[in-house]
Amino acid sequence: MKRSFYHYLMTERDPYKKDDVTLFANAASEDLSFPKQSVDFDEVSHYLEMETDYLPSMQIFDEAWQRYLESSQKEGL
Template structure:
């Protein structure tokens, strides 16, 4: 089975009409041209978001999305 990248998973959470934090994260990541779209590596994604994720109000949102991603991939 092909494992989705985190970005591919995150795009399944997009919803322009939702006020859920993960949906807002996904909507914003969609417009982030530099997002590491192929990555499946927590540290790489976390470091990128800490430096470039000004649209992410809290890294907790990323951590929760990462946990959901892992659950879905297992």
């Protein structure tokens, strides 16, 4: 079973790093409405575009999603 994007994103959290994906992960961890079970790009993208204000650029999401896909491939999911 493929892990959700949110589950992957939580592996990117870090209280000390300040890169864009880490800041995104830290903010998403505090978002109680984030679609935590989703593995669907469009669902997560739509949510971030319409429901949040903590992501300054969707390019950050695109980068995080690419890392998610690469991670899933490495795990054989």
